[in-house]
Amino acid sequence: GAVVSQHPSRVICKSGTSVKIECRSLDFQATTMFWYRQFPKQSLMLMATSNEGSKATYEQGVEKDKFLINHASLTLSTLTVTSAHPEDSSFYICSAMGTSGGAFNEQYFGPGTRLTVT
Amino acid sequence: LAKTTQPISMDSYEGQEVNITCSHNNIATNDYITWYQQFPSQGPRFIIQGYKTKVTNEVASLFIPADRKSSTLSLPRVSLSDTAVYYCLVGYGNNRLAFGKGNQVVVIP
Numbered sequence: 674g675a676v677v678s679q680h681p682s683r684v685i686c687k688s689g690t691s692v693k694i695e696c697r698s699l700d701f702q703a704t705t706m707f708w709y710r711q712f713p714k715q716s717l718m719l720m721a722t723s724n725e726g727s728k729a730t731y732e733q734g735v736e737k738d739k740f741l742i743n744h745a746s747l748t749l750s751t752l753t754v755t756s757a758h759p760e761d762s763s764f765y766i767c768s769a770m771g772t773s774g775g776a777f778n779e780q781y782f783g784p785g786t787r788l789t790v791t
Numbered sequence: 792l793a794k795t796t797q798p799i800s801m802d803s804y805e806g807q808e809v810n811i812t813c814s815h816n817n818i819a820t821n822d823y824i825t826w827y828q829q830f831p832s833q834g835p836r837f838i839i840q841g842y843k844t845k846v847t848n849e850v851a852s853l854f855i856p857a858d859r860k861s862s863t864l865s866l867p868r869v870s871l872s873d874t875a876v877y878y879c880l881v882g883y884g885n886n887r888l889a890f891g892k893g894n895q896v897v898v899i900p
Contacts, residue, residue, distance in 0.1 A: 677834075707887065716878070717835070717890040732887075766834045779825060780888065782834035 675701050677769045679783035686757055687791055693753045694786045696767030702747035703769035707780065708740075711764040723750045757790045764788075795879050800895040809866040811894050813879035816860050821883040824855060824862045829876045829893070838877075839864065866896075874898045 676699040686692050696706055704725050709717040721731045721742050729742035741753040750769075754761055764787055768780040796814040803809045815824065823842050827835035839846055841853040841862070852865040866873060876893040 679834075709890075716892050719887055719889065722887055764832065768834070779837055779840055781837070782827075785832065785834045787832065 675699075675769070675771060675781040677703075677767065677781045677783040679765075679767055679786050681786060682784065683787040683789070685789045685791060688758055689756055691753055691755045692757055692788060693751055694765055694767075694788075696750045696752070696769065696783050698748045698769040698771075698781070701769075701771045701781075703750075703771060704747065705770040706744060706750040707768045707770075708742060708750075708752050709766045709768070711766060711785075717766060720752075754788065757788070759790045762788055762790045794889060795881060795891045797877075797879060797891055797894040799892060800897065802897045802899055803869055804899050805870055806868050809869050809873070809896060809898075811864045811866070811877050811879075811896065812861060813864070813894075814861050815879070815881045818859050818881050819883065822881040823883065824853070824859075825880050825882070825888075826851070826853065826862075826864045827878045827880065829878065835878060869896075869898045871898050871900065 678697045680695045706723040708720045710720050711717045719732050720735045721729045723729045723742050723744040725744045725747050731737045744750040764785050766785045768782045770780050825840040826838040828838050829835040839851045839853045843855050846853045854863045874897050876895050878890055878893040880888045882888045
């Protein structure tokens with residue numbers, strides 16, 4: 674099956690610094706990738722939709738200048754949390770959607786990245 | 792985004808069949824129904840997807856009535872490792888997906 678990786682799996686950073694999280698589709702090309710955030714004991718919350726070669730579309734309430742998304746190739750999307758603060762500590766999950774076509778392209782999820790801001 | 796509603800949690804004994812329901816009253820004509828499983832600190836894992844009637848794969852069955860306003864995920868003979876949160880989602884093409892609260896299934900020895 675389709676595999677999506679994320680790097681790093683966990684990261685601890687100091688308040689005020691920036692952190693970059695990579696999301697890669699390993700064995701398929703992904704025209705669309707999604708970024709989610711999940712707080713403890715809560716559901717996944719969609720942050721933004723990333724399309725290869727174009728600007729990301731952010732959900733309402735998500736600061737695009739704080740969460741920078743780049744989808745430079747069909748296999749890589751990055752999320753940069755700029756000037757991170759403790760409230761940004763969360764589990765960040767990406768998903769990738771293939772180019773196989775069809776009525777519903779299922780999303781393949783990465784293993785997630787645990788961000789802790791101290 | 793199409794919304795779904797599921798029971799918050801349910802317990803089941805090992806070896807039993809577990810049926811998890813999901814309501815999606817506002818499902819659109821083109822929407823498919825997809826179920827995911829999530830373990831703590833992991834990304835969701837695809838279980839099964841369907842449009843109507845019944846779909847079966849090696850891990851689960853999905854039952855969808857004619858009006859498609861609900862669906863039921865059936866897990867045969869659950870084991871302790873099936874303890875997880877189960878999400879149902881509806882969507883079409885590359886549309887965004889809205890995760891509901893999910894259903895926490897706890898399998899008891």
